[in-house]
Amino acid sequence: MRVLIVAAGTGGHITPGISIADKIKRENPNSEILFVGTKKGIENDIIPKAGYKIKHIRASGIERKISVKNIKNACNLILGIFDAKKIIKEFNPDIVVGTGGFVCFPIFKQATKMHIPTMLHESNSIPGKVVTTMAYKVDTIMVGFKQAEKRIKNAKNIVYTGTPSKMTTYVAPENLRKKLDLKENMPVLLIIGGSQGAKKINEYLVDILCNGKEKNYQTIFVTGPKQYDNVIAQIEKKKCNIDKLKNLKVLPYVYNMEEYMATADLLISRAGALSLTEICVMGKPSILIPYPYAAENHQEYNAKILEKNGAAKVLLERDMSSDTLNGLLEILINDKNKLFEMGANARKLGVLDVEDRIYVEIKKLLKGKM
Numbered sequence: 001m002r003v004l005i006v007a008a009g010t011g012g013h014i015t016p017g018i019s020i021a022d023k024i025k026r027e028n029p030n031s032e033i034l035f036v037g038t039k040k041g042i043e044n045d046i047i048p049k050a051g052y053k054i055k056h057i058r059a060s061g062i063e064r065k066i067s068v069k070n071i072k073n074a075c076n077l078i079l080g081i082f083d084a085k086k087i088i089k090e091f092n093p094d095i096v097v098g099t100g101g102f103v104c105f106p107i108f109k110q111a112t113k114m115h116i117p118t119m120l121h122e123s124n125s126i127p128g129k130v131v132t133t134m135a136y137k138v139d140t141i142m143v144g145f146k147q148a149e150k151r152i153k154n155a156k157n158i159v160y161t162g163t164p165s166k167m168t169t170y171v172a173p174e175n176l177r178k179k180l181d182l183k184e185n186m187p188v189l190l191i192i193g194g195s196q197g198a199k200k201i202n203e204y205l206v207d208i209l210c211n212g213k214e215k216n217y218q219t220i221f222v223t224g225p226k227q228y229d230n231v232i233a234q235i236e237k238k239k240c241n242i243d244k245l246k247n248l249k250v251l252p253y254v255y256n257m258e259e260y261m262a263t264a265d266l267l268i269s270r271a272g273a274l275s276l277t278e279i280c281v282m283g284k285p286s287i288l289i290p291y292p293y294a295a296e297n298h299q300e301y302n303a304k305i306l307e308k309n310g311a312a313k314v315l316l317e318r319d320m321s322s323d324t325l326n327g328l329l330e331i332l333i334n335d336k337n338k339l340f341e342m343g344a345n346a347r348k349l350g351v352l353d354v355e356d357r358i359y360v361e362i363k364k365l366l367k368g369k370m
Helices: 011-027 043-049 068-091 104-113 128-135 146-151 198-209 228-237 256-262 275-283 295-308 321-333 336-348 354-369
Strands: 002-006 032-037 053-056 094-097 118-122 138-141 159-160 188-192 218-222 248-251 266-269 285-286 312-314
Touching: 002 011, 002 068, 002 104, 002 198, 002 321, 011 032, 011 043, 011 256, 011 275, 011 354, 032 043, 032 068, 043 053, 043 138, 053 104, 068 104, 104 118, 104 128, 118 128, 118 336, 118 354, 138 146, 138 354, 188 256, 198 218, 198 228, 198 321, 218 256, 256 275, 266 275, 275 295, 275 336, 285 295, 285 321, 295 312, 295 336, 312 336, 321 336
Parallel strands: 002 032, 002 094, 032 053, 094 118, 118 138, 138 159, 188 218, 188 266, 218 248, 266 285, 285 312
Antiparallel strands: none
8 A cells, every 4th residue: 555645844734644654554564655745844854753754845835815925835835736746646646645734735636636545634623724625625534623524514524533643552651750850759740832832831931930939840841942942041041040940851842742741740732733632642631822823713722622621721822921820830730639630531532543543544445455
């Protein structure tokens, strides 16, 4: 089986793509898998580390306004269709799988034209432009939130699968806190801004962590690669010696997020679909701060699904300050019963057989080819 997987731009697109690829390889070891991304994205770091090859196309997101930049992006997207045609002809896939984002459009435009079986996965509760635009052409649309189904019109086939993540099969090893150099008897706060980081959240958290008061919890602060230097500079500007700040680890990115999440008693996170999937699968309580400029405000919609189910507290960025965030943090981190309840509610929302559900859909489309 030859599978072309389109995944680029953010961890929320790339990690599900890799999870699908890994499942295919486990079930069908002789399968050939090729990823498609852009030349500048973080996929060029993450995908090769996962053991897969990647090809590039020209593709850019198009905004809903007229500008010179937008015209250039539109031209780039058109050129990407020619790149897509070349890659598809050379690789000759049996199926094309996409995990969302603008990079999918050129590939799926060409693949559907060539009558190659296609599947798109939409991880957010508010579907993206590519999914809504291509829904009537793509053979199968898979969704991470059931709430997304009613927002996708004219689709041939919609299936609720959940969002794939490597954490769906993760089992925490013994002595994990010792391995990560964490204290056994002190709560752990894990702060994750996603693969792109979260500048505003990071600024408030630096205020909280550098306020001079000894914390009764230990913090793992994952800034995102693009924000790490800025966070360190902010800490130094406040005359905090990061080496002397007890119980604090500041990291740009972690590849073993499942281990850090397994140790956490509470998370502070954006509300991207992949982060929420991981939070639910691991059964972790969280403070969610949606990115306010996400397309169609989808992160707020994602976050409020967890809050409605008692799994998280949502703090909108426009309502946030160092004091409001710290106040909520201090209340939750010291309330073991509340944390347990929120974690249990989060686990109820987790889908543990996501990859199995997706593989079933792949087999349906390929029928006798597997």
